[in-house]
Amino acid sequence: MTARAISFVEVGPRDGLQNEKAIVSTADKLELIRRSIAAGARRIEVTSFVNPKRVPQMADAEDVCAGLPLTGDVSFIGLVLNARGAERAIATGRLHELGAVCVATDGFAIANQGQTSDESVAAAKAIVAMAKGAGLKGQATIGASFGCPFEGEVSEDRVVAMAAELAEAEPVEVALADTIGVADPAHVSRLVRRVVAAVSPLPVRVHFHNTRGTGIANVWAAVEAGATVVDAALGGLGGCPFAPGAAGNVSSEDVVYMLHRAGVETGMDLSQLIEANRWLSGVMARELPSMVAKAPRFPKIVQE
Template identity: 50%
Template structure:
């Protein structure tokens, strides 16, 4: 994918990072069987998705849905052209991810507000930076692609507005430590397109030339508008979750991510290539809804196909 430009024009292509198996499922009250998680990842890969966040290595008592992390990747096996990633929040989680030998990349969360940082990771913002310093060094030595997400970059569920300058300072600190990619996450879905433009402009200044990624929740129905704004700001990778599932166990009212199928539909209609088959996503959503026993939030899996298929 091409690097960030931020010239206000949509790119010709964008990379989608599927976070459904991790962020989509982590907060769901219904424990999903390991077999279903494995089949979900295989079906997602078959649609053309090349980056899938498969799991997170966190304490099982805090996030029970991720208790089978090692088993999922052990039984998944190799899938051609697929880059598996995992979320790690501390060195213990990194040790577990590294021991599997299954991952091409890792994601770390650096939180932009002190209160949420301590609720989410049990550490201050500065302590998290020092944790990243240790993990980043080891990940680089292991040849892993490093991605850091700045969580609550658009607003905090406990402190409210998060200053742009704080986000930029945190991005600068992370870039100085070392990473290949920086992501801004609207963890509680409070931002609008103007917020996206302002924050990514600040990030480009704070970390020139950095590969940029965005993670939007659709809590207040602005997620897709924000994704389009991010494209125009030079973001080259967008997170999405099949069916629009998702949320954070430690952020009140953090509802689902933007849906992968809805995002791909928008991209297709906008002439932005993702390499992902919309029809395959629709079929996979229908399959997952049967296993979850309910309709999922995303919309396009439940609409008629457009343009209509000739009879």
């Protein structure tokens, strides 16, 4: 039975921008966060604490955190890959959650984090513990859950075992990320159902890229299979500096349109998202990949 509501996570300020070559100003990142809040986002991945030489777009992580609005009903998430990143994130005093990442294959784990897959799981569990020790929440994502840019197919059994091990750290949720956009709805349905069973009662979160045009279908398959938290990025921007061929995230506008039409609530305002899309297009100086913002409004608003 399809859920009546999901929890929506806006990842545009981090995953949407991290692979962009033209540096986006801190002021524009903060405006993107402000517009996301105005559109209804109550969980926002605002930045990542990584080596600025490897990901120059995220070099202003501390400055972004310093400028975050003071609001009591929005949870700001900082992505961290190691203990040093976690320490930096905690030191800002402005975040509510740390997002840890482990990777399903050695090849991508070494490229992304300089460690093996098993080592990345241990590091993610340690980050969750650090977050909780600092009075924050910890969340864990399994990167390359559906396929690896270096090793190809990824064993579903491997991903399920990783999810079960992560659950031992008691994060707020376990996420499955299709880092390079290779998943199909049947694969998503199988794997999400298995991970839901493996980590219950923890929620399962999903993160899809639309590299091959299957992203929106994969969101639907995941929700029907029991995922209750969905990532998306305004405009469909995104990519990973360490995953060759990774293209944009599923767009916030497209995900919200589809789910609302299907009777699944997200807490988001589609009109505000489309308005934010047009603003962000100006910042990026190009049309963004999302489809809904380009299409005529449906259903049309009838003027009295």
